[in-house]
Amino acid sequence: MAQEQRPGRRTLLGAAAALGAGAAALGPVGAARAEGRTEARAADSGAASRTRLPVPAVVAHRGASGYRPEHTLGSYELALAMGADIIEQDLVPTKDGHLVCRHENDITGTTDVADHPEFAGRKTTKTVDGKALTGWFSEDFTLAELKTLRAVERLPKERQRNTVYNGRWEVPTFEEVLRWADRQQRDRGRPVWLHIETKHPTYFRGLGLGLEKPLAALLRKYGRHRAHSPNFVQSFEPSSIQKLHGLVDCPGVVLLDAADTRPWDFVESGDPRTVADLVKPEGLEWIAGFAKGIGPTLDLVIPKNDDGSLGEPTTLVRDAHAQDLVLHPYTMRNENTFLPLDFRTGTDPYAYGDVFGALRTYFETGIDGIFSDNPDTALLAAADFRGD
Numbered sequence: 001m002a003q004e005q006r007p008g009r010r011t012l013l014g015a016a017a018a019l020g021a022g023a024a025a026l027g028p029v030g031a032a033r034a035e036g037r038t039e040a041r042a043a044d045s046g047a048a049s050r051t052r053l054p055v056p057a058v059v060a061h062r063g064a065s066g067y068r069p070e071h072t073l074g075s076y077e078l079a080l081a082m083g084a085d086i087i088e089q090d091l092v093p094t095k096d097g098h099l100v101c102r103h104e105n106d107i108t109g110t111t112d113v114a115d116h117p118e119f120a121g122r123k124t125t126k127t128v129d130g131k132a133l134t135g136w137f138s139e140d141f142t143l144a145e146l147k148t149l150r151a152v153e154r155l156p157k158e159r160q161r162n163t164v165y166n167g168r169w170e171v172p173t174f175e176e177v178l179r180w181a182d183r184q185q186r187d188r189g190r191p192v193w194l195h196i197e198t199k200h201p202t203y204f205r206g207l208g209l210g211l212e213k214p215l216a217a218l219l220r221k222y223g224r225h226r227a228h229s230p231n232f233v234q235s236f237e238p239s240s241i242q243k244l245h246g247l248v249d250c251p252g253v254v255l256l257d258a259a260d261t262r263p264w265d266f267v268e269s270g271d272p273r274t275v276a277d278l279v280k281p282e283g284l285e286w287i288a289g290f291a292k293g294i295g296p297t298l299d300l301v302i303p304k305n306d307d308g309s310l311g312e313p314t315t316l317v318r319d320a321h322a323q324d325l326v327l328h329p330y331t332m333r334n335e336n337t338f339l340p341l342d343f344r345t346g347t348d349p350y351a352y353g354d355v356f357g358a359l360r361t362y363f364e365t366g367i368d369g370i371f372s373d374n375p376d377t378a379l380l381a382a383a384d385f386r387g388d
Contacts (some may be wrong), residue, residue, distance in 0.1 A: 053085055056385065057369035058378040059195050060084035061331050062103060066373035069151045069162060070110065071101040072169035073180060080184060084375040086193040086232070091174055092200070093209040098143040099174040099218065103154070105200065108135030111149040112167060119145070128203055129264040139209060146171055158335055158350050174215070178222045191230035195328070197255070198233070201240040202265045212240060216247035225250060232328075234295055237265040238278075242290045251292035253328065254278070256300060275300070279316050284323045293326035293368075301329050301365055308341035310361060317366045330371035332359060332378055356381050 063075025064082060071090060079087050092105040105128065107113055113122075113136045122141070125134040138146065151169050153162040172180075174196075181192040198211040205211075215233070219225040225248040233244050234253035241252035257263075259276040266273060277283050279300055287294060296316060303311045320327050333339070337349040343358040345351065355374070359381035362370060372378035 053193065053369070054382065054386070055368055056363050056382050057085040057328070058375050058382055059086040059088055059328055059330075059369055059371045060375040061088055061371040061373050062090065063087060064373070064375055065154075066159065066334060067162065069153045069165055069169065070103060071172070072151045073172050073176070074165065074169045076172075076177065076180065079375050080192060082376040083379050085369070085379075086195045088195040088197065088371065089174060089177055090197045090199050091211060091215065092138045093204055093211065093214070094141055094143045094146055095139055096142045097209060097214065099211070099214055100138060100143070100146060101172050101174060101177060102138060103199070105138040105204075106133050106135045107138055107141075107146075107149070107171075110151060110154050111136075111171065112152055113149050116149065129200055130267065139204070139207060143173065158337065175218055175221075178218060178224070182222065194224075194231040195253075196231055196233050198235040198237070198240045198244075200264070201235060201237050201243075202268050212243040212247060216244065219248050219250065227251070232293065237263050238287065238291075239265040239269075245290040251326075252290065253293040253295050253326070254287050254291050255295040255330075257297060259300060279314075279319070281319050281322070284320055284325060288323040288325055291325070293328060294320055295371070296327065296329045298329045298331070298362060301327070301362065301367060304340060310340045310342060310358075313365045321366070326368040328369040328371060329362070329367055332362070332370055332372040332374070334374045334377055356384070360385055 060076075060079030060082075062070035063072065064078040064084070065075055068075040068078055076087050089101045090103045091099045092102050093099055102110060104110075113119055119136065122136050123134070124137070124140070125132060126137060127133075147170055149171060150167040151171060152166040153159055156163050177194070181194060184192045196215065198215065201211050216225065219229070219231070223229070224231050227249040229250045232251050232253050233241065233248070234255055235241050236255040236257060238254050241254055245252055256275050256278060259279070260274060262271075262274050265271075273283070278287065279296065284294070300314065300316055302313045305311045317327055332355065334352045334355045335350050336344040336346070336353040339353040339355060339358055343354040345353040355377055359370070359378060363382065363385045370378060
């Protein structure tokens with residue numbers, strides 16, 4: 001297909017000095033900052049828009065999942081209202097080939113499927129990417145069947161207040177999210193950026209439920225397939241991003257787990273490389289041949305000491321930027337149990353810790369953005385860091 005010029009890191013993110021705060025909070029101050037954000041002009045006959053993202057940008061991890069059950073329209077809507085720069089979707093398929101937004105195909109912990117006696121016989125054990133899992137799986141349900149379920153909080157022990165929203169929202173299809181984003185774009189007069197992940201693509205390809213072609217078809221249908229469309233496509237499997245690179249022009253991001261792990265497509269193909277190999281300069285150069293960014297776990301940016309406190313930053317940010325790659329590491333959460341030891345406050349693991357201090361420490365490494373379950377907190381920290 002004819003290829004458009006693909007944007008580099010600077011084109012994607014713009015100059016930080018030219019940007020506003022990104023709606024760091026709700027209310028008059030946050031709203032004024034959101035309205036003041038610098039944006040480029042609409043392109044591609046209005047079907048997609050170019051937008052400069054703030055640096056560092058805040059990616060709402062599965063929506064505002066610190067406050068609402070993840071991957072629901074309620075979670076996405078709250079994230080957008082808070083001013084999140086980008087909103088993430090994870091995609092898995094149904095039995096009849098529809099793409100729906102779930103973090104995993106195992107829907108046991110994120111829906112009320114266990115309360116539906118008509119689906120009791122669907123409970124099974126499967127091996128997904130080498131791990132045996134027992135529960136209910138998206139690929140065993142038609143979309144119509146999945147729509148009879150309702151989303152629930154995945155971490156009820158850590159986030160008891162979120163459970164009040166259990167059952168309020170259904171599982172959204174990705175196409176429903178695209179329609180929602182289009183409506184929000186028209187109402188707000190600016191594009192809604194999305195970070196779209198293919199989950200377990202090799203596994204699903206083996207079931208005849210490949211993710212890349214249906215995803216590309218939807219991106220084309222809604223004009224989000226171009227080089228400057230307001231979305232990223234991401235995956236823990238580099239081959240999925242390589243496939244998407246040949247189908248759409250929007251920027252790809254390779255997600256990276258712990259240093260001693262291997263992407264599952266590498267395991268399946270016999271590629272001996274680990275994540276530790278991919279974050280070396282030669283590995284990053286290889287990624288830059290088909291992607292525009294990486295999404296490393298935060299420990300690849302600043303490793304933790306044996307006691308769980310932060311150590312010294314690695315050279316990953318410098319090395320990735322040398323290849324013109326953006327870095328959107330994951331995941332910041334407000335609760336003590338998820339924070340580095342030196343930023344925990346008190347003894348309650350589920351109380352909020354010094355998340356602002358932790359965010360500033362990560363921002364000081366030069367990362368281009370960060371995934372957060374609490375986008376309002378991360379936006380305030382980013383605005384403080386930029387001096388907005």
